Amino acid sequence: MLIHPWDEATRDEWQGVLARADFGQLVTAGLVDGYPVVVPTHFLYDGDATVLLHLARPNPAWRALDADPHVVLALTGDYAYVEAAWNANPGTDPDLGVPTSYYTGVQLLGVAEVVDDPDEKAALLARQLAHFESPGSTRVTPSTAVESDRRQLSGIRGLRVTVEAVRAKMKYGGNKSAEHRAAIADHLAERDGPFDAAARDRLLRRSEAAPRVEP
Numbered sequence: 001m002l003i004h005p006w007d008e009a010t011r012d013e014w015q016g017v018l019a020r021a022d023f024g025q026l027v028t029a030g031l032v033d034g035y036p037v038v039v040p041t042h043f044l045y046d047g048d049a050t051v052l053l054h055l056a057r058p059n060p061a062w063r064a065l066d067a068d069p070h071v072v073l074a075l076t077g078d079y080a081y082v083e084a085a086w087n088a089n090p091g092t093d094p095d096l097g098v099p100t101s102y103y104t105g106v107q108l109l110g111v112a113e114v115v116d117d118p119d120e121k122a123a124l125l126a127r128q129l130a131h132f133e134s135p136g137s138t139r140v141t142p143s144t145a146v147e148s149d150r151r152q153l154s155g156i157r158g159l160r161v162t163v164e165a166v167r168a169k170m171k172y173g174g175n176k177s178a179e180h181r182a183a184i185a186d187h188l189a190e191r192d193g194p195f196d197a198a199a200r201d202r203l204l205r206r207s208e209a210a211p212r213v214e215p
Helices: 013-022 061-067 118-132 148-152 180-193 196-209
Strands: 023-031 035-042 050-056 070-082 099-117 158-170
Touching: 013 070, 013 099, 013 158, 023 061, 035 050, 035 061, 050 099, 050 118, 061 099, 070 158, 070 180, 070 196, 099 118, 099 196, 118 148, 118 158, 180 196
Parallel strands: none
Antiparallel strands: 023 035, 023 070, 050 158, 070 099, 099 158
């Protein structure tokens, strides 16, 4: 993805996104029938350089990973459509304004390792359940010592992704003046669409944290 200097997210910003987000799309470099495989999936990020997840054994992603283990885990959030008149620069005709999109995008680039050992898969699932299940969950820790778990483990494969690079973008008018960004924030508050509040919050936080960057 294209990342302008004024859109680049800091490490603290993208780490903050990953601290809250645990669902994304796994995109394979390897092809199946001529196309990458894209899998919407929950995942567990360890806060450093490893992502854990699992998929059903029939998933076509395994064929793609056999061809090439490189993957991208992509997340998108806090997005909003910025109307043409809102985005028009001061002093220009708003009827000829150019609309844009505001959004957060984080992409983890890495190499995937398939986990097939039953005990390792059980341990991977145990870590995922510790993250996703509610504190009061009564789910027994997955184990090959439990017959039903042992039987069901054969139906999945684990995946351990070693993250080699991160691309992170927060596109919220960083090339606009503070006054223009404030006006767009007001428009988002007035429209109050399904995702406008989150995008407005991100816009205001980034406006406070960094001055305008000239294009």
